[in-house]
Amino acid sequence: MAAVLLLLSLGFLAVHAGLPAEELRSRERIFLSSMGLSERPRPGPRAAGSRGARRLVPAELWRMFRRSESSEARDGDSCTVAEYGVPGNIIRFVQDQGQMASPGIGSSQTKRLFFNMSVLQPVEQLSLAQLEIRFLWKPLRSSELLKGSRAVNVSLYGVVRATLREADPLAGRRLLLTRSVRLLPDAPPLTLNLTALAESWRKPGRNYGLVLEALPFGTGDGVGARPLDEDPAAPQIRASLVAVSLNPQQCRSRQRRSTVRVPVLPSNVCKARRLYIDFKEVGWQGWIIAPQGYMANYCHGECPFPLSESLNGTNHAILQTLVHSLDPRGTPPPCCVPVRLAPISMLYYDNNDNVVLRHYQDMVVDECGCR
Numbered sequence: 413m414a415a416v417l418l419l420l421s422l423g424f425l426a427v428h429a430g431l432p433a434e435e436l437r438s439r440e441r442i443f444l445s446s447m448g449l450s451e452r453p454r455p456g457p458r459a460a461g462s463r464g465a466r467r468l469v470p471a472e473l474w475r476m477f478r479r480s481e482s483s484e485a486r487d488g489d490s491c492t493v494a495e496y497g498v499p500g501n502i503i504r505f506v507q508d509q510g511q512m513a514s515p516g517i518g519s520s521q522t523k524r525l526f527f528n529m530s531v532l533q534p535v536e537q538l539s540l541a542q543l544e545i546r547f548l549w550k551p552l553r554s555s556e557l558l559k560g561s562r563a564v565n566v567s568l569y570g571v572v573r574a575t576l577r578e579a580d581p582l583a584g585r586r587l588l589l590t591r592s593v594r595l596l597p598d599a600p601p602l603t604l605n606l607t608a609l610a611e612s613w614r615k616p617g618r619n620y621g622l623v624l625e626a627l628p629f630g631t632g633d634g635v636g637a638r639p640l641d642e643d644p645a646a647p648q649i650r651a652s653l654v655a656v657s658l659n660p661q662q663c664r665s666r667q668r669r670s671t672v673r674v675p676v677l678p679s680n681v682c683k684a685r686r687l688y689i690d691f692k693e694v695g696w697q698g699w700i701i702a703p704q705g706y707m708a709n710y711c712h713g714e715c716p717f718p719l720s721e722s723l724n725g726t727n728h729a730i731l732q733t734l735v736h737s738l739d740p741r742g743t744p745p746p747c748c749v750p751v752r753l754a755p756i757s758m759l760y761y762d763n764n765d766n767v768v769l770r771h772y773q774d775m776v777v778d779e780c781g782c783r
Contacts, residue, residue, distance in 0.1 A: 440694075447772065448502075448533060448659055453699040455761035469701060470505050470652070473759060473769050477702060480757035480771065490755050490771045491663040493656050498539040500656040501663045503769040504762075506531065508651040510621055521564075526621035527653040529613040531764055536657040541610030543568075544654060545602040545624065549595040549647035562595040564626045564647070566602065570609055571620035585623060593626075595647055610655065624649065662773055682713035682723055682748035684780045701759040701767070708776055715746040715782035724751050724781025733782070750774075751781035 444452060476495055493500045510524035525543075532538065547564065569585035589604055613619035626649065690705040691697055697704070717733040719725035725733070729746040736745045753774040762768055 448662060448770070451763075452696070453760060453762045455699055455763070455765050469759060469767050472654075473503065473505060473767055476503065477757055477759050477769055480769075490773065491658065493539075496540050496542070496654075496656055498656055499537075499658045500539045501659060501771040502536065502657045504531065504655045504657075505767045506653040506655050507764070507766055508653075509764075510651075512649075513623070520625050520627045521649070523624045523626075523649050523651075524621055525624055525651050526619070527610070527613070527655075528764055529610055529619060529655070531762055531766060532614060532655065532657055533659070535661060536659050538607065538611050538614070538655065538657050540605070540654070540656040541607045542654040543604045543606050543622075544652050545604075546650045547593060547595055547599065547602075547626075547647035548650055549599070550597055562628075563592050564595065564628055566591050566593050567625045567627075568604065569623040569625075571623060574620060584620070588622075606653070610653065624651070663771075680714050682711065682715050682780055682782055684709045684750075684777050685712050699761050701761065703756070703758070706756050706776065710777055711748045711750050711780035713748045713780070715748060719746075719782055724779065726781075726783060729782045746782040748780055749783045750777045750779070751783070752777075752779035754778050 440452065444450070472495070476493075491499060491501055493503060506527045506529070508525050509528060510526040513522040513524050545566075545568075549562070566589070567587065568589040570588050571584055572586050573584045588606075588609075591602065593599075593602055626647075687708045687710045688705055689708045691700045692704065715723060715725065715729065715733060717737040719730050719733055725746065732743065732746050735743045754776040755771055755773045756775045757769060757771050759767065759769050
């Protein structure tokens with residue numbers, strides 16, 4: 413990943429160097445590939461438009477992103493998502509692409525749910541797929557809260573095969589959950605672990621989605637509450653799938669980060685120098701949510717003879733400096749390179765307008781040495 417950092421720096425400098433557009437695109441493709449992206453994400457109008465039109469980032473992802481920036485998290489295991497207790501370095505909130513089914517059965521409200529799992533790359537190992545269903549309900553009058561909370565009976569089905577229009581739709585469904593849910597203005601979401609089912613959705617032609625039915629409580633005998641599709645105070649159904657996956661090629665134990673600040677005094681000796689990468693400068697502000705940039709740093713300087721302990725030289729580098737001092741034309745000096753790098757976390761939109769939190773190793777130069 414150190415090469416990735418170098419490529420990003422080169423791409424950043426190339427913007428000001430007047431390189432041909434095709435050369436810039438080629439460098440960008442190499443860097444994005446190293447980040448696990450096949451191309452630059454180009455979110456739809458909701459994510460790339462004005463501030464008011466931008467799709468909101470789930471509060472859970474903001475909390476995880478801010479926690480990843482803390483010193484405690486930097487010293488922890490970046491290959492585990494502590495909030496869910498599973499292995500992973502990529503967290504996606506996959507949005508529901510299904511639609512309300514019309515008409516409902518009797519007084520029920522029926523919604524089809526569909527989550528596109530092709531956003532996961534084949535190399536990714538799915539650790540968790542948690543369905544979250546929210547019933548957004550707000551009483552028309554405050555007096556309704558005094559009458560006691562309303563409730564709906566919820567049934568969730570997995571669609572195991574496609575059925576003909578004339579056939580019984582229940583024949584291709586499998587009941588996953590049935591529960592009574594109280595409607596409150598700030599009710600927590602209904603959650604369900606769908607990891608095994610979501611894993612099967614990754615196979616071509618196997619994702620038929622889900623069907624959610626909500627029936628007003630007390631209407632089992634056909635008498636009582638008003639049908640949900642005719643009720644102006646009926647809850648809005650919002651569903652998302654939290655997909656946690658692990659890319660083993662970009663995950664290993666995190667090294668403890670140095671607390672020493674990068675020096676700013678000029679010197680010709682090998683050390684870390686400051687380099688700030690501004691994502692706006694490289695044209696990525698349309699899809700990266702946070703951070704707006706980061707202090708990447710780079711290594712530069714000489715490896716003089718004799719090497720001191722502060723230069724973190726290996727035995728080979730010490731011998732090479734000795735030989736170079738005796739034969740400067742025949743043997744080059746050791747190179748000033750990163751010897752300790754730190755990760756960063758990024759929040760961004762993918763091509764399906766899903767919000768993704770991803771942890772990337774080896775993005776910040778913490779310490780340099782002679783090698």
